[in-house]
């Protein structure tokens with residue numbers, strides 16, 4: 001597969017920077033919500049909406065679209081922000097997040113906003129629904145793909161493993177699971193709360209094709225998805241290693257940022273850092 | 287302002303605070319009372335243990351974890367495991383308190399609750415946090431408004447919805463000392479504290495918080511405060527005297543208190559932060575239909591899902607605020623008067 005040009009990678013980095021700013025602004029306006037996971041998945045959602053997905057923001061119900069499911073619904077701000085910047089709805093609408101009457105519900109609701117595919121927030125239910133969609137596509141001979149974004153914490157839910165068995169049983173090679181492997185959940189490290197390792201081996205034992213990459217490196221992630229798409233006869237998982245709070249220094253790696261929004265001064269610092277990072281995007285490549 | 291409420295003998299007998307005086311009313315989330323009660327229960331009985339599904343701070347189990355680290359178990363995001371494992375631990379003589387959000391436990395774990403706890407007769411206590419639309423901005427996925435219904439239909443289950451944080455502490459201690467599968471329901475938002483440590487609490491025994499014989503308002507949970515405020519307003523503005531019953535135990539319900547309220551007042555308003563279908567009010571209706579039919583108005587969520595918003599906004603949107611209760615009491619009274 002052709003690798004992405006430096007110019008294209010710069011453009012994607014700028015989109016990711018926009019998406020992070022949208023996350024900060026919307027969480028500040030909401031006064032509640034989940035910062036850490038939203039920020040760490042900004043690169044993955046940028047890659048999906050700006051490079052990988054077959055989709056049409058002006059026609060979110062297009063039957064031939066790829067299906068992108070967000071299983072860990074608490075990181076809705078990253079999806080909303082990416083969708084807004086990709087053209088699904090006006091960027092200003094991000095400021096209605098979590099408020100009375102908004103389409104941007106605290107956890108995503110399919111019937112509230114077009115383009116969401118599922119309602120989520122209760123963890124562990126995304127891969128099962130994605131398995132149903134991927135099986136439906138196979139039954140119809142359709143060629144669209146299903147991507148399910150999951151958190152590492154939700155791998156503690158039994159239903160997720162039921163879905164893993166089922167997807168393998170039906171050889172759903174049109175299904176890709178993406179794991180936000182930040183090693184963090186509410187009560188601390190996933191390995192302290194309920195150890196998940198060796199996670200890759202567990203997927204392999206369940207007859208999945210396993211890929212790992214840096215989930216905060218857009219180019220590496222896109223390349224990994226392309227490799228996953230080439231797999232025949234098996235569902236694939238991409239374990240995307242991420243840094244909670246990525247892009248905002250004081251949030252990075254800190255589990256306490258799982259479920260809170262920035263205060264006004266904190267948001268200001270975050271936006272200042274993001275502006276500075278944006279200035280460096282072209283320079284980085286020389 | 288002299289308190290209309292505390293001139294009321296029932297409020298005095300119940301050792302309520304002067305809830306008509308805003309300055310006297312503290313705002314504390316009910317779940318805080320659970321956290322305090324659990325630590326105290328742990329001190330009183332070393333068989334009391336706590337198990338949590340990755341929500342130790344928001345369910346207020348953190349204090350128990352600090353006080354008794356060796357009796358605290360973290361199970362991760364696995365609510366079915368939470369229940370079934372607790373039943374196994376109960377079989378060894380432990381008294382497990384298990385905590386998550388009500389939406390997930392008992393929401394997700396319902397069949398494990400029915401089989402391994404209730405049918406199996408295991409002494410497990412469920413702490414369901416973040417019930418009701420007052421959860422706020424998290425939205426419908428996290429707002430449990432069906433949990434009373436699914437729990438009250440399980441034989442042998444005890445279901446308790448305390449009215450404030452003080453009563454939540456009392457209820458936690460009471461159920462720790464009493465055998466039986468139990469569901470305790472809490473809210474996330476701060477809410478008015480109306481009871482005191484001196485307020486008598488007994489599982490299965492409803493409490494009359496206000497005297498009156500025009501209409502009975504039978505309420506549970508954090509909306510009991512709204513019921514009291516509405517009752518005071520009805521007395522002040524309309525000369526309508528309402529009895530307010532804090533019906534904290536949904537199962538086994540205090541049938542005698544419910545029937546007496548209907549007999550003495552001739553009209554009932556039920557108030558709960560839950561679907562009107564299947565909740566506390568439905569149980570009241572079942573009792574009264576069989577024993578003493580009177581007009582009933584149901585305050586609660588009217589067959590809708592919740593949504594994002596702030597707690598107060600949502601309580602108003604779903605017609606559970608003071609004025610909705612005030613209007614419902616007048617409707618109930620009119621229906622009663624048109625019958626005679």
Ligand SMILES: Cc1ncc(C[n+]2csc(CCOP(=O)(O)OP(=O)(O)O)c2C)c(N)n1
Nearest residue numbers: 037121122123151152153154185186258340
């Ligand atoms: C079934 C279920 N149980 C509990 C919760 C509450 N909850 C929200 S996020 C979360 C875990 C957070 O860990 P992770 O999913 O890895 O997200 P991250 O902190 O990395 O964003 C929990 C327990 C939930 N949403 N769903």
Ligand SMILES: [Mg+2]
Nearest residue numbers: 152153184185
């Ligand atoms: Mg995580």
